[in-house]
Amino acid sequence: MRKTKAVKPPREPITWKKIKKHRFVYAMLLPIAAYFIVFSYYPLALGLVNSVQDVKMLGGATFCGLNNYISVLSNPLYSQAFINSLIVGVGTFMLQFVWGLAIALLLNEVRSKVLKSVIQSVTYIPYLLSWSVVGGLWMMLFSPSGMVNGFLDMISRGDFQPIVFMSEPQYARVIMIFTGAWKGAGYYAVLFLAAIVGIDPSIYESASIDGASRLRQIFQITIPNIVPTMKVVTVLGAMGVLRNFDQIFIMGTSSILDKVRNLLYLIYTQGITQFKVGPATAGATLVLIGTLIISAVVRKAIRYDDTYED
Amino acid sequence: MIFVKFNRVVSGVLASSMLLGLLAGCGGNSDSASADNNAAADSGAAQTGEPSGSVRILCNVTGGKDDAEMKLFQEALSEATGLDVQMEKPASDYDNVLMQKLQGGEEYDLIYIGASQYMNLVEQGALMDITDRVKASDILSNNIDQQEWDDITVDGKVYAGFNKKELHRVVQLNKNDLEAVGIDYKSIEPTLDGYYEVFKALRAANASADYYPLNCVMSESYDLQPWFASLGLQNGVVVDEADGKTYSPYSTDEAAPVWEWFKKLYDEKLLDPASFVDKTKDMRAKMEASSKQTSVVVDWAMWTGLHNAHATADGVADADYEIVNLPGCKTPAGSEREYMLVKGGASLFAVPANAKNVDGAIKVLEYFATQEGGELLSIGIEGNDYTKSGSTYTQTALGADHANDHGAPVPIYKDFVNPLGYNRGVEEALTYLPYARIDRIIPDETTYKTTVGKWGIEMIKGNVSVADGLASMRKELVSLGLTEK
Numbered sequence: 001m002r003k004t005k006a007v008k009p010p011r012e013p014i015t016w017k018k019i020k021k022h023r024f025v026y027a028m029l030l031p032i033a034a035y036f037i038v039f040s041y042y043p044l045a046l047g048l049v050n051s052v053q054d055v056k057m058l059g060g061a062t063f064c065g066l067n068n069y070i071s072v073l074s075n076p077l078y079s080q081a082f083i084n085s086l087i088v089g090v091g092t093f094m095l096q097f098v099w100g101l102a103i104a105l106l107l108n109e110v111r112s113k114v115l116k117s118v119i120q121s122v123t124y125i126p127y128l129l130s131w132s133v134v135g136g137l138w139m140m141l142f143s144p145s146g147m148v149n150g151f152l153d154m155i156s157r158g159d160f161q162p163i164v165f166m167s168e169p170q171y172a173r174v175i176m177i178f179t180g181a182w183k184g185a186g187y188y189a190v191l192f193l194a195a196i197v198g199i200d201p202s203i204y205e206s207a208s209i210d211g212a213s214r215l216r217q218i219f220q221i222t223i224p225n226i227v228p229t230m231k232v233v234t235v236l237g238a239m240g241v242l243r244n245f246d247q248i249f250i251m252g253t254s255s256i257l258d259k260v261r262n263l264l265y266l267i268y269t270q271g272i273t274q275f276k277v278g279p280a281t282a283g284a285t286l287v288l289i290g291t292l293i294i295s296a297v298v299r300k301a302i303r304y305d306d307t308y309e310d
Numbered sequence: 311m312i313f314v315k316f317n318r319v320v321s322g323v324l325a326s327s328m329l330l331g332l333l334a335g336c337g338g339n340s341d342s343a344s345a346d347n348n349a350a351a352d353s354g355a356a357q358t359g360e361p362s363g364s365v366r367i368l369c370n371v372t373g374g375k376d377d378a379e380m381k382l383f384q385e386a387l388s389e390a391t392g393l394d395v396q397m398e399k400p401a402s403d404y405d406n407v408l409m410q411k412l413q414g415g416e417e418y419d420l421i422y423i424g425a426s427q428y429m430n431l432v433e434q435g436a437l438m439d440i441t442d443r444v445k446a447s448d449i450l451s452n453n454i455d456q457q458e459w460d461d462i463t464v465d466g467k468v469y470a471g472f473n474k475k476e477l478h479r480v481v482q483l484n485k486n487d488l489e490a491v492g493i494d495y496k497s498i499e500p501t502l503d504g505y506y507e508v509f510k511a512l513r514a515a516n517a518s519a520d521y522y523p524l525n526c527v528m529s530e531s532y533d534l535q536p537w538f539a540s541l542g543l544q545n546g547v548v549v550d551e552a553d554g555k556t557y558s559p560y561s562t563d564e565a566a567p568v569w570e571w572f573k574k575l576y577d578e579k580l581l582d583p584a585s586f587v588d589k590t591k592d593m594r595a596k597m598e599a600s601s602k603q604t605s606v607v608v609d610w611a612m613w614t615g616l617h618n619a620h621a622t623a624d625g626v627a628d629a630d631y632e633i634v635n636l637p638g639c640k641t642p643a644g645s646e647r648e649y650m651l652v653k654g655g656a657s658l659f660a661v662p663a664n665a666k667n668v669d670g671a672i673k674v675l676e677y678f679a680t681q682e683g684g685e686l687l688s689i690g691i692e693g694n695d696y697t698k699s700g701s702t703y704t705q706t707a708l709g710a711d712h713a714n715d716h717g718a719p720v721p722i723y724k725d726f727v728n729p730l731g732y733n734r735g736v737e738e739a740l741t742y743l744p745y746a747r748i749d750r751i752i753p754d755e756t757t758y759k760t761t762v763g764k765w766g767i768e769m770i771k772g773n774v775s776v777a778d779g780l781a782s783m784r785k786e787l788v789s790l791g792l793t794e795k
Binding site for chain 1: 405406409412413415426427430431434435436519520528529579582583584586587662663664753754756757759760761763764767768771789790
């Protein structure tokens with residue numbers, strides 16, 4: 001069958017007359033606009049100004065052009081932190097996505113309401129806890145006298161030297177990705193499950209009458225129907241790739257910091273602990289630009305706008 | 311369709327605004343701050359009669375333990391100095407709060423900072439030069455050891471007074487564990503081999519998987535000083551007098567025997583492998599009477615007393631648990647010091663460049679350097695933490711809970727006498743203070759310690775040879791601009 005492209009009606013320009021007509025609706029937007037201006041855009045503007053200044057804690061700042069940006073871009077710690085941020089951020093998102101989807105699909109198959117809500121709560125609770133708690137918990141489990149080493153000791157033969165996982169660079173990123181995904185999988189599962197329960201039950205009934213197995217229904221009905229939600233989750237995840245801080249602040253030890261030290265952690269150590277506001281704001285601005293680029297690329301790649309324009 | 315376009319804009323805006331919070335703390339730098347600096351510079355030069363008015367202090371560890379006691383502390387300080395003292399103590403995240411307050415141009419007369427922050431703020435011109443005022447003050451000149459002033463003098467200038475006397479890190483040992491294997495701690499041979507034999511004996515007596523004779527926090531390089539003293543190597547970054555270049559003695563080839571000694575301890579399960587990831591609080595928890603997972607650590611002198619006090623508070627008999635002190639390994643013959651210990655970086659009250667009441671600030675610093683001021687900073691507030699009858703002090707239950715610490719367990723006054731006495735073991739630890747020296751202050755101490763710790767751990771675990779590890783440590787320290795060779 002020949003596919004025809006729908007003709008979009010021309011967009012009407014927003015005119016002053018229309019704004020006046022819907023003035024009460026616009027008035028309701030004012031508090032939100034004021035919130036963003038005061039707490040987001042004003043600090044952003046100051047940050048942008050600081051990023052091109054030689055900022056001192058007290059006293060006037062002087063314009064220094066792009067020196068702060070040059071200082072950041074020529075600092076090997078920043079380039080390493082960018083790579084770490086991407087690897088851990090993307091890895092965490094992908095695992096969390098698959099993990100959350102698996103939980104949602106499996107939960108949808110559970111018939112007992114009690115069991116379903118218990119599993120949902122158990123998987124969601126880590127998302128509610130701070131990294132101080134979650135990080136401490138995993139560090140304890142991975143410690144030389146922790147559960148993981150206890151298990152390895154149990155299955156080992158002979159003299160067992162505990163593995164100090166949190167000091168092993170080769171495990172560092174895997175641990176961060178795994179624990180990050182573990183913490184957030186329950187949240188993604190809730191989003192996916194909400195989309196799944198919104199699917200028209202008659203589609204499943206028809207499929208059952210036609211003899212489709214549960215597995216086939218999952219792959220041919222459930223997953224295709226939650227693609228829009230997956231796209232939203234993907235865009236949200238892309239926006240968070242460079243924004244991880246708490247996890248590394250809590251779980252990063254001196255031996256593994258080279259592998260997991262990310263941009264925000266580095267900005268924190270420069271900006272807060274060393275009072276180097278200029279380079280820190282330049283670094284933060286680059287993170288902002290990086291996030292915008294990543295978000296734009298991901299939106300384009302998954303054709304996010306097509307989904308929500310149709 | 312308007313909605314669609316609007317939605318696109320909003321989502322783009324939201325994407326960017328997610329990160330705006332990053333910059334929030336870094337904003338705000340006004341010309342008024344510059345004007346304040348000029349005004350402050352004038353006030354810094356002038357000295358006017360008896361100080362009066364209000365003094366605003368931003369503090370971190372100093373003062374009461376809660377809001378109510380903070381108020382009592384303020385009142386006591388106000389009454390003693392004749393000033394209207396206003397103290398602000400952020401509940402948490404002090405460094406962040408300090409930076410935002412300074413950047414926002416907020417005016418304080420005193421701000422609490424550590425040694426590393428002191429150097430950064432001096433470099434930025436954010437602190438006031440109070441050298442002349444210190445020299446003009448009999449109390450500040452005479453009541454504080456000159457060495458303390460020398461330690462915070464930058465290019466001949468002083469920008470702060472003291473919150474407390476910084477102590478040193480000593481080797482702390484569980485006396486009962488040692489006695490159980492027939493070792494009198496005072497007879498331990500002060501060499502790497504001597505301690506190795508002690509650790510072996512302790513391990514032989516306790517094969518528990520959770521127990522290790524030594525815990526040494528590798529991310530804190532100053533925990534290593536008592537052991538590197540065996541080679542006469544100083545902690546931190548030092549200047550080579552031969553060529554004027556900075557370097558880290560722990561990264562030199564001469565340091566190899568101590569790293570090899572650590573590797574031997576690790577291989578023979580004498581060193582807790584958790585030392586690679588433990589923070590100081592973890593190490594302390596293992597030393598406590600309630601856990602006893604280790605017998606030897608390196609920690610601040612006051613912690614000898616705190617371990618003993620905690621045990622007593624938990625109902626453990628003094629005879630069953632006692633932490634004692636040693637100064638570690640002896641230095642090679644001909645060294646300047648017999649032992650080498652690390653003294654803590656200064657804990658200071660600096661006068662910001664925009665301070666309004668500099669006279670008042672100096673008055674407060676003077677009070678902190680007296681016996682009375684020291685009592686307020688250590689044992690606390692009369693009538694709250696202790697009662698006084700004539701010359702007899704009696705600690706209240708609340709005071710006991712506060713463990714003689716209201717910002718300065720050991721005040722800066724050189725002749726200070728603690729009227730309630732120190733906790734068990736502290737007096738002995740204090741006898742080793744003459745062996746301690748402050749490290750050279752470097753702006754990025756955290757990265758230095760991380761780098762030394764990282765390569766140290768790699769060598770100890772055997773992931774790299776000691777020779778390669780030391781070469782890598784040196785190379786990385788130089789590449790990060792922390793040392794010059």
